[in-house]
Amino acid sequence: xxxxxxxxxxxxxxxxxxxxxxxxxxxxxxxxxxxxxxxxxxxxxxxxxxxxxxxxxxxxxxxxxxxxxxxxxxxxxxxxxxxxxxxxxxxxxxxxxxxxxxxxxxxxxxxxxxxxxxxxxxxxxxxxxxxxxxxxxxxxxxxxxxxxxxxxxxxxxxxxxxxxxxxxxxxxxxxxxxxxxxxxxxxxxxxxxxxxxxxxxxxxxxxxxxxxxxxxxxxxxxxxxxxxxxxxxxxxxxxxxxxxxxxxxxxxxxxxxxxxxxxxxxxxxxxxxxxxxxxxxxxxxxxxxxxxxxxxxxxxxxxxxxxxxxxxxxxxxxxxxxxxxxxxxxxxxxxxxxxxxxxxxxxxxxxxxxxxxxxxxxxxxxxxxxxxxxxxxxxxxxxxxxxxxxxxxxxxxxxxxxxxxxxxxxxxxxxxxxxxxxxxxxxxxxxxxxxxxxxxxxxxxxxxxxxxxxxxxxxxxxxxxxxxxx
Amino acid sequence: xxxxxxxxxxxxxxxxxxxxxxxxxxxxxxxxxxxxxxxxxxxxxxxxxxxxxxxxxxxxxxxxxxxxxxxxxxxxxxxxxxxxxxxxxxxxxxxxxxxxxxxxxxxxxxxxxxxxxxxxxxxxxxxxxxxxxxxxxxxxxxxxxxxxxxxxxxxxxxxxxxxxxxxxxxxxxxxxxxxxxxxxxxxxxxxxxxxxxxxxxxxxxxxxxxxxxxxxxxxxxxxxxxxxxxxxxxxxxxxxxxxxxxxxxxxxxxxxxxxxxxxxxxxxxxxxxxxxxxxxxxxxxxxxxxxxxxxxxxxxxxxxxxxxxxxxxxxxxxxxxxxxxxxxxxxxxxxxxxxxxxxxxxxxxxxxxxxxxxxxxxxxxxxxxxxxxxxxxxxxxxxxxxxxxxxxxxxxxxxxxxxxxxxxxxxxxxxxxxxxxxxxxxxxxxxxxxxxxxxxxxxxxxxxxxxxxxxxxxxxxxxxxxxxxx
Numbered sequence: 058x059x060x061x062x063x064x065x066x067x068x069x070x071x072x073x074x075x076x077x078x079x080x081x082x083x084x085x086x087x088x089x090x091x092x093x094x095x096x097x098x099x100x101x102x103x104x105x106x107x108x109x110x111x112x113x114x115x116x117x118x119x120x121x122x123x124x125x126x127x128x129x130x131x132x133x134x135x136x137x138x139x140x141x142x143x144x145x146x147x148x149x150x151x152x153x154x155x156x157x158x159x160x161x162x163x164x165x166x167x168x169x170x171x172x173x174x175x176x177x178x179x180x181x182x183x184x185x186x187x188x189x190x191x192x193x194x195x196x197x198x199x200x201x202x203x204x205x206x207x208x209x210x211x212x213x214x215x216x217x218x219x220x221x222x223x224x225x226x227x228x229x230x231x232x233x234x235x236x237x238x239x240x241x242x243x244x245x246x247x248x249x250x251x252x253x254x255x256x257x258x259x260x261x262x263x264x265x266x267x268x269x270x271x272x273x274x275x276x277x278x279x280x281x282x283x284x285x286x287x288x289x290x291x292x293x294x295x296x297x298x299x300x301x302x303x304x305x306x307x308x309x310x311x312x313x314x315x316x317x318x319x320x321x322x323x324x325x326x327x328x329x330x331x332x333x334x335x336x337x338x339x340x341x342x343x344x345x346x347x348x349x350x351x352x353x354x355x356x357x358x359x360x361x362x363x364x365x366x367x368x369x370x371x372x373x374x375x376x377x378x379x380x381x382x383x384x385x386x387x388x389x390x391x392x393x394x395x396x397x398x399x400x401x402x403x404x405x406x407x408x409x410x411x412x413x414x415x416x417x418x419x420x421x422x423x424x425x426x427x428x429x430x431x432x433x434x435x436x437x438x439x440x441x442x443x444x445x446x447x448x449x450x451x452x453x454x455x456x457x458x459x460x461x462x463x464x465x466x467x468x469x470x471x472x473x474x475x476x477x478x479x480x481x482x483x484x485x486x487x488x489x490x491x492x493x494x495x496x497x498x499x500x501x502x503x504x505x506x507x508x509x510x511x512x513x514x515x516x517x518x519x520x521x522x523x524x525x526x527x
Numbered sequence: 528x529x530x531x532x533x534x535x536x537x538x539x540x541x542x543x544x545x546x547x548x549x550x551x552x553x554x555x556x557x558x559x560x561x562x563x564x565x566x567x568x569x570x571x572x573x574x575x576x577x578x579x580x581x582x583x584x585x586x587x588x589x590x591x592x593x594x595x596x597x598x599x600x601x602x603x604x605x606x607x608x609x610x611x612x613x614x615x616x617x618x619x620x621x622x623x624x625x626x627x628x629x630x631x632x633x634x635x636x637x638x639x640x641x642x643x644x645x646x647x648x649x650x651x652x653x654x655x656x657x658x659x660x661x662x663x664x665x666x667x668x669x670x671x672x673x674x675x676x677x678x679x680x681x682x683x684x685x686x687x688x689x690x691x692x693x694x695x696x697x698x699x700x701x702x703x704x705x706x707x708x709x710x711x712x713x714x715x716x717x718x719x720x721x722x723x724x725x726x727x728x729x730x731x732x733x734x735x736x737x738x739x740x741x742x743x744x745x746x747x748x749x750x751x752x753x754x755x756x757x758x759x760x761x762x763x764x765x766x767x768x769x770x771x772x773x774x775x776x777x778x779x780x781x782x783x784x785x786x787x788x789x790x791x792x793x794x795x796x797x798x799x800x801x802x803x804x805x806x807x808x809x810x811x812x813x814x815x816x817x818x819x820x821x822x823x824x825x826x827x828x829x830x831x832x833x834x835x836x837x838x839x840x841x842x843x844x845x846x847x848x849x850x851x852x853x854x855x856x857x858x859x860x861x862x863x864x865x866x867x868x869x870x871x872x873x874x875x876x877x878x879x880x881x882x883x884x885x886x887x888x889x890x891x892x893x894x895x896x897x898x899x900x901x902x903x904x905x906x907x908x909x910x911x912x913x914x915x916x917x918x919x920x921x922x923x924x925x926x927x928x929x930x931x932x933x934x935x936x937x938x939x940x941x942x943x944x945x946x947x948x949x950x951x952x953x954x955x956x957x958x959x960x961x962x963x964x965x966x967x968x969x970x971x972x973x974x975x976x977x978x979x980x981x982x983x984x985x986x987x988x989x990x991x992x993x994x995x996x997x
Contacts (some may be wrong), residue, residue, distance in 0.1 A: 137713075139817040248607060
């Protein structure tokens with residue numbers, strides 16, 4: 058997966074289908090599972106490692122590496138992109154002691170590989186990302202690891218300003234991405250509006266004989282927008298149900314069958330929005346099909362504006378009660394005043410911070426869901442503190458939604474053969490509903506599912522006449 | 528070479544350095560040489576064959592093939608270009624008897640291969656070439672073979688409207704062009720203004736087990752503009768002198784050393800024009816270098832406006848004399864009247880036809896020399912019947928010139944190894960002045976020669992103050 062499936066929600070857990078309490082045994086198993094997924098481990102003191110390197114070391118070194126890479130690009134004048142630029146690799150040694158061109162640091166010595174630096178600069182340019190902004194965003198403040206790693210064991214680091222995701226990729230995925238670049242270039246040139254993942258850089262951290270490869274991408278789900286529901290949709294129904302471990306997460310990612318259960322009527326879009334979304338998707342999956350890519354998903358994050366308003370109301374009510382309690386306690390006991398006051402101050406400052414983060418400018422153009430589709434829809438100018446960028450929609454109850462969507466998991470085609478063997482029985486059993494099938498079939502089924510089951514045109518203005526204005 | 532080096536001039540021979548009369552022996556040798564160059568032969572009755580097929584058969588079959596290819600594209604809707612489009616090949620069988628989709632014809636049965644049809648359609652689109660125009664231009668009227676074939680034995684067919692050149696390419700050249708397409712796409716996308724050859728289609732005529740591959744390209748030298756001088760320049764001085772066979776041609780193509788002899792001061796351009804030309808050339812040779820392409824040339828056709836005016840004056844004088852003679856003959860002998868009159872009529876109609884062809888619209892955008900460079904220079908609106916598109920310049924005598932330039936011969940990189948062996952002695956002898964060297968060196972030398980020796984900035988407006996206005 059190329060994007061942050063697994064948003065770290067800072068809100069209260071509130072998801073449908075929350076399973077009941079787990080047994081002690083399954084809790085232990087689940088704990089173990091969380092301890093080691095792929096190359097990611099959590100030791101007994103809670104320190105996270107990846108390929109046995111502490112996360113802090115990886116993140117710090119990566120920031121040094123990217124900082125150096127972007128800085129040294131400044132000396133290379135802008136010029137036309139050439140085919141050979143897709144194949145170039147730069148390698149820089151970062152000694153602890155520093156050198157003429159690299160800073161001293163307190164991590165282990167490491168090497169840093171920069172793939173296709175000129176090509177990725179061109180891509181960043183296409184998306185209007187200034188070198189300084191890229192640098193500030195990625196290197197100026199600590200990264201934050203998303204606490205819910207992908208099922209593949211990839212880890213995700215988020216930049217402090219929410220603009221970029223750094224995702225570890227496997228060797229084969231990294232190779233595939235490099236092969237993809239010329240076609241990726243062609244697509245971006247013809248379609249800056251795309252739901253495909255946006256790759257802004259590809260690097261490799263090399264230390265102690267181990268390689269950690271990663272890509273810098275757009276962040277699909279803004280972390281300061283609460284996603285009331287999240288789906289990973291493939292258009293298949295075979296085994297496409299979130300398992301119980303996923304379901305018990307704070308913000309689980311559901312699958313196709315779950316979606317059909319939660320939204321049997323689908324999600325409603327204005328006709329123009331629907332057409333723009335589907336048209337963009339059609340262009341995108343044609344590109345994927347042309348590269349024989351399959352098994353990709355549509356990630357859909359749903360923010361429910363009406364639910365959010367209710368939640369905020371509830372929250373304010375609680376705050377008022379708390380304030381009243383504070384007043385009361387003041388009258389009763391002066392000694393607790395300070396403590397309670399600081400509690401209250403924290404809450405207020407948290408709210409302030411949240412507003413601040415919402416007002417942060419998105420650095421990359423065409424990077425929000427709404428900008429990704431070829432829609433003429435104006436971003437909604439609603440009163441709530443939700444950043445523009447979500448695609449306006451309705452659920453069947455008529456509640457106002459904002460959708461955050463993107464196509465993810467496009468680099469895993471190489472797994473096809475392996476998966477086919479694994480699922481051989483399921484092929485025999487249910488030949489045309491498994492996820493893994495030939496690319497044309499996969500694309501068609503994906504398209505049909507999204508355009509018929511997931512998204513629908515609002516049938517008539519009358520249906521939601523009372524609630525249509527956002 | 529990708530373009531028509533060898534313009535079939537319809538004017539009187541008038542070239543500098545015309546050699547003296549040849550000996551009987553060298554005449555015979557030269558005649559033999561003309562009889563068979565590469566795959567091209569001329570039999571005793573004067574019929575031209577290529578790979579032993581009569582030219583008429585090749586041209587006719589090619590027109591059927593292209594007509595069918597363009598026609599069948601109409602059913603394929605316009606869509607984004609994909610990487611795989613560069614690798615697609617279509618094969619159609621053309622039976623004498625015709626079929627549901629192919630017309631009956633009176634040539635031998637043949638097969639027709641269309642390379643990357645969607646990709647080339649995209650390129651034609653980029654240059655604003657409408658399918659109907661392409662079809663009309665290539666298929667509606669007979670092609671004309673240029674009588675001076677390239678030294679490589681390639682043959683050139685020109686469309687009746689002077690818009691396109693069809694050039695036979697060797698197997699390896701055709702393969703290389705296909706490999707080049709993604710990079711070619713990138714360059715055109717970033718630089719529609721380029722001096723590189725413009726490829727509009729690539730095809731293969733297959734008959735009797737033989738393949739004739741060819742490319743459709745822009746015509747660099749309009750055949751109705753008299754080129755007073757033509758040069759094939761590489762920036763090398765080693766053996767870069769037109770041989771005696773070339774020199775005795777009606778419109779010879781001279782080389783670097785000849786240029787230095789004819790134009791020791793170079794050719795003068797306005798500063799802006801000079802900068803635009805050199806900038807375009809720099810971008811172009813960077814692309815060539817990135818593909819390790821060498822041995823390309825700059826083809827420079829020079830039309831001398833002042834010389835042309837004199838020639839026309841001379842011509843009109845002759846016509847007047849002829850008319851006077853006619854009048855005289857009328858008085859003397861009524862019997863010759865008809866013959867002379869028809870002679871005169873022919874001349875007038877030739878002039879009329881010439882004007883007609885001049886007014887023909889160029890189909891492809893960015894295809895004239897002036898459009899190829901990033902110049903803001905307005906095409907000169909002079910009174911003479913010269914089509915816009917030549918780059919305005921001056922020779923050292925201050926005569927007004929129009930330059931027709933383009934980079935040619937970019938597909939022959941594969942010959943590098945072979946050539947290196949051939950010229951091994953010359954490498955030892957004169958390592959850094961031979962044409963074949965590493966691409967970076969080749970590009971730099973090419974650039975320096977063009978920007979310093981061939982083209983110069985008009986040093987000051989005063990120099991040509993009397994003749995500056997065109």
